[in-house]
Amino acid sequence: MLFPTVEFAIFFPVVLAISWALMSRQPLWKPFIVVASYVFYAAVDPRFCLLLGAITVDSQLAAVGIHRTEDERLRKWICASGVVFDLGILAVFKYYGFFVTDVSDVLDTVGLGMPLPLATIALPVGVSFFSFQAVTYIVDVKRRQTEPANLLDAAIYLSFFPHLVAGPIVRASEFLPQLRAPRNPSRVAVSAGLTLVALGLIKKVMIADYLARELVDPVFAVPQAYSAPDAILAAYGYAAQIFCDFSGYTDMAIGLALLLGFVFPQNFNSPYRATGFRDFWRRWHMTLSRFLRDYLYIPLGGNRKGKVRTYINLMATMTLGGLWHGAAWNFVAWGAFQGTGLSAEHAIRGRLGRIFPGWLRWFVTFNLIVVGWILFRSTDLSLFGDYMAALVRSGPATLYSVPVVGAIALVIGLQLLPERPMEGIELRISRLQPLLMGAALALVVLVVGATVPSQGVPPFIYFRF
């Protein structure tokens, strides 16, 4: 079920009302919210619920098993087997086809081909997100950062519908404490929640989908047919589109959770004002970057084993992070590109600020990030080559229009403004009376709805991951 759909508009008010009605009676509320979340997920495909259930049971068994023993060696083994199971599910459903075709082709060339059967496997929506959350649960218990919850709480943590299909990746140690006591019904951030839902809708439908339709999709489909002016604009357009698409989803997820009384971590913080790769990853998909840091980079040894190992660890972390986004070589290359950027920055750390002024560091970083997005958006590496060729091909500008250029300028420009006044405006709005905000949200939905084409709202980009 997508957030901006009629089905969800019917589902959510009912769930919200029942949720708060049952909140003080936790033995009733907890099963209710699990059922509601599974109904939400079953709307995509009921069979996927079995997968979510299997990951939940596995994680719970592992967490309890780890907690019950003091033997470090055994704890480690239980942890590893639990994580392997969760990631195994991810591997089969997301990467099997990639290994059987693309990777097998590469292995064939060195005589190591694997005769695996060809099969088309449906990718369960959100599996990348909830499998990672399951990993944080097991590993956090192993690290004694959190205690195992009961099965019901673990099921709520993994299936809670606002974050189920595209994050943010909420850590067990952030979410489980919120289940220890009923949420306080007299301290609900109603207007902030409604503001975020409205903002997310505008970002997704009015900006991201508009840019995709009018500019990005045509150019990325056949870059050979376009020349530099259009290709450059479409590259910036995609930077704006993917930000509005993903942060729009996150805004809605955080807003809906606030209305239900829960708080999710921040996932974006004006990423296009970054003045370096490190700064970018501090601001873009923050919950993924900290997952990669805490559950991959540090266990690999981080920067504790010398410079060379640091670079290797950075490259490995980011390349795997790229692969997490999708089973295709362009994502692997995009991850490696990010790893190279981080490593290069690490090598000249400290000298950058002395040599280059801030505006130049921002300019270079932003444009490198945009080049990275071209790689990310290209469905294969040959298309990336075609796109890079289009960037230097002379020819007419055919896709420029005031709304398109204005939308891109708005999305990127707003992130460059000082943070404090912008947040201030947003939060001042969110202090308004809830009924007024409810009416305003209806107005936003009506206006946004009028911009939806007859074919409906396209899925969020990160649903594919």
Add this chain to the structure above:
Amino acid sequence: MAKSRPRDDPRLRDGATRIESVLVPEDFESIAEMEAEARAGREGEPHGDDSLMERFDRWDLRRFTASDAVKAVVLTTLLLLIFAGGAVRKAADELDPGIGRDVVKAVGGPAGWISDELPFAETRRDLTSWLSPDEQLSGTGFEAGGVSPGRAAAVTPPPPSMPQALNRLLVTGDSLSTPLDIETARKFADQGAAVEVTRDPHLATGISNSGLVDWGQLSSTQAANDDPDAVVLFIGANEGYPLPSPNGAQVSCCGPQWEAVFRSRIGQMMDNYLRGGTQRVYWLTIPTQRDPARKPISDAVNQAIEGAAAQRGASVRVVDLRPTFTPGDSYRDAIPIDGKQTIVRESDGIHLNEEGSSVAADLVLQAVDRDFDY
């Protein structure tokens, strides 16, 4: 190792939500530890996780009650039902059969009625229609009585016997037509051909269901607006809906009567393109689908395509995908390409994936090559 108290560390001013160190700083291991300490220190407190709210609270966020939340959301819903109840009813018609559709229908029926009875929906449409990205359709639609099964093919100019120049090609259809449209456009671009390929897929639409778009009208509009020399059509993923017979009764899929009405609709579309100036129409058949329950539908659709094309002679070419993708009429995920078994279908067992669409685009180009120079 000396550690500062978490609360004193400026890097932790936003509590656990702010990720102050990312991948490279030397000291982030210690920050991770401090975050853990910070969380552990609050565990006993009621709602100790409220540190996550700090980013909202910095600006003196106002809190309300749960009852306010419910009232606000209910108000939003009511306003939407009053101003756009018809859209809920329409959404129900477009959903696949199932519980979800039944629920939306149960809400959409009364909501649509309320919306119809009040003047607000009309006002809303008047005020916001200019925002719609959909093109205004012209021409006669299927439902307007433009189709009768007995109708003969319209008289259209015969196609030129000599190859003509191909300047504009339209690739259209439902979700089946993408990424065929992209692959076709890329193949022309890779050959350096100066062919302008217009890609116009209309996802989730069907010839037997005009709820989202009426292909009778759409084909006229495409012919007029895009002025293509040739049209490639790949459609049929959403068919099987009951169709009105000439006497007004609904005919269920997929008997001879249904096929006859469907064939006349396809014929109307072909005529719309040809009368609009298109020299050739290339219509792709539907390869067998994985779900056996869909076979009667695709068989009827394919028969209708062949029947309607036969009535229009050389103006319409059928590009038959079945021998390539499902020889012997049996479904398969993979076919040999360049001597290697390659998956050509999406996991739904209906659509062609990128590789499959590339093969289909090759077949389209072979057909186009016979009729056009480019």
